[in-house]
Amino acid sequence: MHTRECFVSAPGKAILHGEHAVVHGKVALAVSLNLRTYLRLQSTSSCKVCINLPNIDTFLSWEITALQRLLVGCKELGDLKELDADLLKRLREFTGISDGSTDTRSMAVLAFLYIYLSVFAEAEENISSPLTPQQESARWSKEEMELINRWALMGEKIIHGNPSGVDNAVGTWGGILRYHAGNITPLSRVPVLRILLTNTKVPRSTKVLVSGVKDKINKFPSVMNPVLESVNAVSCTCEHTLTEMATHGPSAEHYTVLEELIDINQHHLNVMGVGHSSLDTLCRVTLARGLHSKLTGAGGGGCGITLLRPEMDASVIQSTIEELKGYGFECWETSIGAPGVQMHSPTAVKQGILKILNSY
Amino acid sequence: MHTRECFVSAPGKAILHGEHAVVHGKVALAVSLNLRTYLRLQSTSSCKVCINLPNIDTFLSWEITALQRLLVGCKELGDLKELDADLLKRLREFTGISDGSTDTRSMAVLAFLYIYLSVFAEAEENISSPLTPQQESARWSKEEMELINRWALMGEKIIHGNPSGVDNAVGTWGGILRYHAGNITPLSRVPVLRILLTNTKVPRSTKVLVSGVKDKINKFPSVMNPVLESVNAVSCTCEHTLTEMATHGPSAEHYTVLEELIDINQHHLNVMGVGHSSLDTLCRVTLARGLHSKLTGAGGGGCGITLLRPEMDASVIQSTIEELKGYGFECWETSIGAPGVQMHSPTAVKQGILKILNSY
Numbered sequence: 001m002h003t004r005e006c007f008v009s010a011p012g013k014a015i016l017h018g019e020h021a022v023v024h025g026k027v028a029l030a031v032s033l034n035l036r037t038y039l040r041l042q043s044t045s046s047c048k049v050c051i052n053l054p055n056i057d058t059f060l061s062w063e064i065t066a067l068q069r070l071l072v073g074c075k076e077l078g079d080l081k082e083l084d085a086d087l088l089k090r091l092r093e094f095t096g097i098s099d100g101s102t103d104t105r106s107m108a109v110l111a112f113l114y115i116y117l118s119v120f121a122e123a124e125e126n127i128s129s130p131l132t133p134q135q136e137s138a139r140w141s142k143e144e145m146e147l148i149n150r151w152a153l154m155g156e157k158i159i160h161g162n163p164s165g166v167d168n169a170v171g172t173w174g175g176i177l178r179y180h181a182g183n184i185t186p187l188s189r190v191p192v193l194r195i196l197l198t199n200t201k202v203p204r205s206t207k208v209l210v211s212g213v214k215d216k217i218n219k220f221p222s223v224m225n226p227v228l229e230s231v232n233a234v235s236c237t238c239e240h241t242l243t244e245m246a247t248h249g250p251s252a253e254h255y256t257v258l259e260e261l262i263d264i265n266q267h268h269l270n271v272m273g274v275g276h277s278s279l280d281t282l283c284r285v286t287l288a289r290g291l292h293s294k295l296t297g298a299g300g301g302g303c304g305i306t307l308l309r310p311e312m313d314a315s316v317i318q319s320t321i322e323e324l325k326g327y328g329f330e331c332w333e334t335s336i337g338a339p340g341v342q343m344h345s346p347t348a349v350k351q352g353i354l355k356i357l358n359s360y
Numbered sequence: 361m362h363t364r365e366c367f368v369s370a371p372g373k374a375i376l377h378g379e380h381a382v383v384h385g386k387v388a389l390a391v392s393l394n395l396r397t398y399l400r401l402q403s404t405s406s407c408k409v410c411i412n413l414p415n416i417d418t419f420l421s422w423e424i425t426a427l428q429r430l431l432v433g434c435k436e437l438g439d440l441k442e443l444d445a446d447l448l449k450r451l452r453e454f455t456g457i458s459d460g461s462t463d464t465r466s467m468a469v470l471a472f473l474y475i476y477l478s479v480f481a482e483a484e485e486n487i488s489s490p491l492t493p494q495q496e497s498a499r500w501s502k503e504e505m506e507l508i509n510r511w512a513l514m515g516e517k518i519i520h521g522n523p524s525g526v527d528n529a530v531g532t533w534g535g536i537l538r539y540h541a542g543n544i545t546p547l548s549r550v551p552v553l554r555i556l557l558t559n560t561k562v563p564r565s566t567k568v569l570v571s572g573v574k575d576k577i578n579k580f581p582s583v584m585n586p587v588l589e590s591v592n593a594v595s596c597t598c599e600h601t602l603t604e605m606a607t608h609g610p611s612a613e614h615y616t617v618l619e620e621l622i623d624i625n626q627h628h629l630n631v632m633g634v635g636h637s638s639l640d641t642l643c644r645v646t647l648a649r650g651l652h653s654k655l656t657g658a659g660g661g662g663c664g665i666t667l668l669r670p671e672m673d674a675s676v677i678q679s680t681i682e683e684l685k686g687y688g689f690e691c692w693e694t695s696i697g698a699p700g701v702q703m704h705s706p707t708a709v710k711q712g713i714l715k716i717l718n719s720y
Contacts, residue, residue, distance in 0.1 A: 216620075222593035223624060224584035231584035232632075260576075264583060267627040271590075277644075284640070 004043045005130065007344040007357070009036040013170040014197065014296045014305055014336065017235040017265050018179070020213050022164075026232035029239060032174040033197065034338035038349070040357040048250055051112055052360040058105050059360070067113070070094060071121055081150075083157050085207055088114060099266045103324070111155040118151060129343060136348030139339065148172050148341060164206070174340030178239060187239060189246035192257075192337040194308035196286075196317065199330040200278035201302025209298045213272045227271050234265045242337075255309050258298070259292040262307060268295035274299030278327070285323050289316055364403045366489065367704040367717070369396040374557065374665055377595040377625050378539070380573050380632055382524075383539055386592035389599060390526045392534040393557065394556045394698035398709070400717040401654040411472055412720040418465050419720070425630060427473070430454060430708060441510075443517050470514035488526075489703060496561040499699065508532050527712030534700030538599060542673040547599060549606035554668035556646075556677065558653070560638035562661025569658045572688060573632045577711070585679055587631050594625045602697075615669050622667060626654035634659030638687070639692060645683050649676055668693070681689040 001020050011032035018028025050061040070090045092099065097106040128146065130138040141149065152168035169177055169184045173308050176190045217224040247253045266283060269275055279295045282304045286293045291308040308317060321331040344352070371392035378388025410421040430450045451473050452459065457466045487507065490498040500508065512528035515683055529544045536550040577584040598621050605614045626643060628637055639655045642664045646653045653666040668677060681691045706714070
């Protein structure tokens with residue numbers, strides 16, 4: 001019997017500017033992507049904790065009492081700064097996931113159970129429901145959000161090992177974040193921008209790309225260091241422009257600046273050697289329709305983003321997507337700068353999403 | 361009756377690195393192109409001076425006495441620093457070429473007559489024939505070359521108006537010249553490099569392109585100034601590599617560096633906004649065969665150069681040329697770093713060239 005349920009969503013993340021340069025101490029802008037992950041949380045009368053992660057074909061359940069036993073003799077989980085290595089070890093033994101496992105399912109299960117037990121052990125720091133009956137969606141207080149962010153970081157630490165803290169911050173806070181030398185600062189006012197996200201489906205190794213950039217800087221320091229400097233200025237100029245757009249309202253000239261910065265940074269990323277012919281194709285196809293694109297993230301294939309002006313005709317976007325699909329790419333029309341983690345009233349969740357969530 | 365004849369040739373010019381950045385005080389490398397202009401000089405028993413410029417369909421002759429009269433009362437032409445405005449005015453009146461004319465034929469005629477009269481008025485500073493009977497080609501003494509360079513600069517002043525002095529210097533000295541803040545320094549040791557020169561045949565205005573770069577620097581100074589700095593470093597790194605190749609012999613790694621610098625600079629030129637889809641096509645087509653290209657000169661279309669490694673197979677070059685021709689481009693396989701102005705023995709001039717020269 002279902003007694004209570006709630007719906008929560010969090011945005012995806014992309015890098016707008018500063019990928020790779022950020023590794024060398026320059027400013028990067030991380031943005032929320034309104035391609036959201038939805039979670040339906042249900043209390044049940046069974047004595048089990050069940051997770052259904054249909055995207056990665058994972059459906060598991062555990063006896064609550066068995067999970068509770070894992071906390072016996074465990075030290076406090078209160079600080080949420082470092083992972084509790086002992087608890088993680090117990091979870092690995094409990095689930096049978098070995099130290100060497102890095103596959104998505106194993107990591108998702110470990111992260112879920114670790115956070116589930118952390119929340120359980122911290123019962124006093126419960127997070128309330130921010131939704132009033134009239135609201136479609138709502139967010140939590142700053143303090144509760146900070147707690148969510150810290151929990152999310154724990155998940156990142158389990159999955160990624162050595163996370164920058166940007167991914168969990170974008171998921172929590174949404175909008176646009178400035179990342180510089182380990183410090184993450186949300187931009188106080190940001191516009192929501194329409195974009196096209198394109199997955200070239202060309203696989204790449206982030207580690208190899210990052211190390212290639214480092215080698216190039218070592219080989220040509222006098223050539224490459226000014227390029228990193230210029231990328232830094234691109235991020236700062238973009239930040240300034242976005243703040244202006246949010247404060248005074250966006251103008252056509254603002255969009256022109258954003259487009260120019262996208263083009264410049266894409267050329268710089270090519271200089272760093274992280275471009276790819278598939279990304280050149282994306283840029284060429286979109287530019288033929290007056291649209292400006294750059295890679296986002298590690299490059300060497302992977303994903304690219306294309307800025308769409310507010311007045312952009314739907315038919316132009318559709319024909320662009322069709323042409324890009326012809327190259328084997330996958331496209332999503334979405335936006336950046338959207339809200340972070342949110343709670344939704346069931347009536348506010350789109351039918352399509354609700355249908356998927358309710359089918360498990 | 362022909363009493364004496366001599367054959368002279370001078371190379372073309374291209375910019376290897378630093379176009380546009382040079383306008384903003386950065387280093388550029390100008391290189392000779394072994395696409396040579398040939399001149400046959402004949403003394404005749406007629407009382408006329410005749411010029412045949414078949415490339416621009418110009419065939420003219422003047423009475424020597426009429427030309428000599430133009431020098432009467434003219435001040436000395438000895439310093440060769442500034443144009444003699446009075447002589448130029450007399451020449452314009454004499455030829456009927458008005459002040460506003462800038463077409464190639466008019467400029468060529470004015471430049472020829474001005475230099476002809478200058479040489480005539482400076483009889484004491486005659487230039488000797490450097491050819492000994494055994495030699496196929498020969499060059500002049502440093503002092504004579506400097507005189508040739510100064511005369512060529514006068515021609516540039518007539519044709520261009522405000523020349524940098526690089527074009528005449530490359531034509532005179534050949535090889536590779538470093539140009540920085542108005543100073544022109546020939547590199548003492550340079551390798552000869554095989555290249556493909558491609559004319560995209562896309563017309564462009566140098567003036568508009570130069571002013572566009574300036575506007576972009578003014579709009580995004582913090583982004584653009586480091587790019588100019590990086591281009592400067594590309595020129596300096598290239599200069600260093602070329603000197604090393606000439607001193608210690610070229611290696612595959614030297615060529616890899618030259619290719620990387622070409623790619624980097626092409627991206628930088630795109631950042632400056634002087635790229636063009638035709639140049640992207642050139643880069644894409646050549647890169648598909650492992651060849652690296654960049655625009656040379658003003659960009660926005662115009663010409664591009666492609667570096668060819670010494671071991672490059674003729675069939676690969678031929679198929680590249682064929683594909684580029686398919687885009688409406690014109691290609692020449694040639695070399696850079698070739699000698700400057702030279703005198704040739706008639707037996708050393710290629711039959712095809714001799715045939716053309718002798719047909720007028």
